[in-house]
Amino acid sequence: MDTLTGAAPALTDVAAAVRASLRTSTDWTDAARLVADGLRGRLPGPEILTPAQRLGDPGKVAGHLLYSEPDGSFSITAVVWRPGQATRIHDHITWCVVGVLQGVEHEELYDADLNRAGVSDNLPGEVTGFAPPGDIHRIMNTGAETAISLHVYGTDLSRVGSSARRYYEEQR
Template identity: 80%
Template sequence: MTTTMITTPGLADVTTGIRYALRSAADWTDAARLVADELRGRLPDIAVLTPEQRLGDPDKPTGHLLHAEPDGSFSVTAVVWRPGQATRIHDHITWCVVVVLQGVEHEELFDADLNPIGVNDNRPGEVTGFAPPGDIHRIVNTGTETAISLHVYGTDLSRVGSSARRYYEPANAEN
């Protein structure tokens, strides 16, 4: 007997893999690693979004909640980023795993004092994961095409609304 309703076509294999990975996770860091490993073998197709959803919003990155596990253990969201769109610098309320489906997501990483500590250019098929603390970052679509990524968060976003815990406004960072 299943306890979930998959409302987005193409996600059944992904959500099954996430549930499997979370069964053996000891903590948030472990959950992020295990879910990332599981998703590398179950990359979803861009068709998890409708053609209309893939267009995004000209004013800001657009998130589409695709699945929220009934027990609150995880959510799956797709984010559509048009060229030049970015998040503010932020951290998270829980672990996260990101799969890039299209385009390039440029990630800027910061330490607790908001000093830059690294950058990643994540391309289609690349899977990354992280868990607080040490998850302060900003995402920018530095490419010329729309970027689309799938985000798995260790909470029910339909209940909490956002994965961001805090936003940062450093004097030396562009926002």
């Protein structure tokens, strides 16, 4: 999607906040921090998705590309996680900011040697951001209800297809 014409006002507000944050950023780490700060208190509700989209997919985590900035500087995606669904351990091709709209997203952070470096349970309204390097993680829904999150990536996902740069095997 390359236009906000007819978009929900909440999505228009999110895109404007991202744009404003990126005007003053100096690098990817700064962009992630500024965009996260800009989205706190501005997150839409889960109704930014249709009722059908909010159901998710029983077979996999469901991502919905909501908007890509025409100049390719960022994309906004909503991700729907049914209970028990998780990503593989991965890192990213660019900075990312995640805001939880519904449910709880459990995140496990890893160091470069794939040792677990931290764990957090992100609740509705919480916004986090990160940038490579140091962005190796896995996200899962450990709760009993569907979780929905808004992801802003520093690239045009309609062009590159995925934000993941590389997947890792879990150390046992």
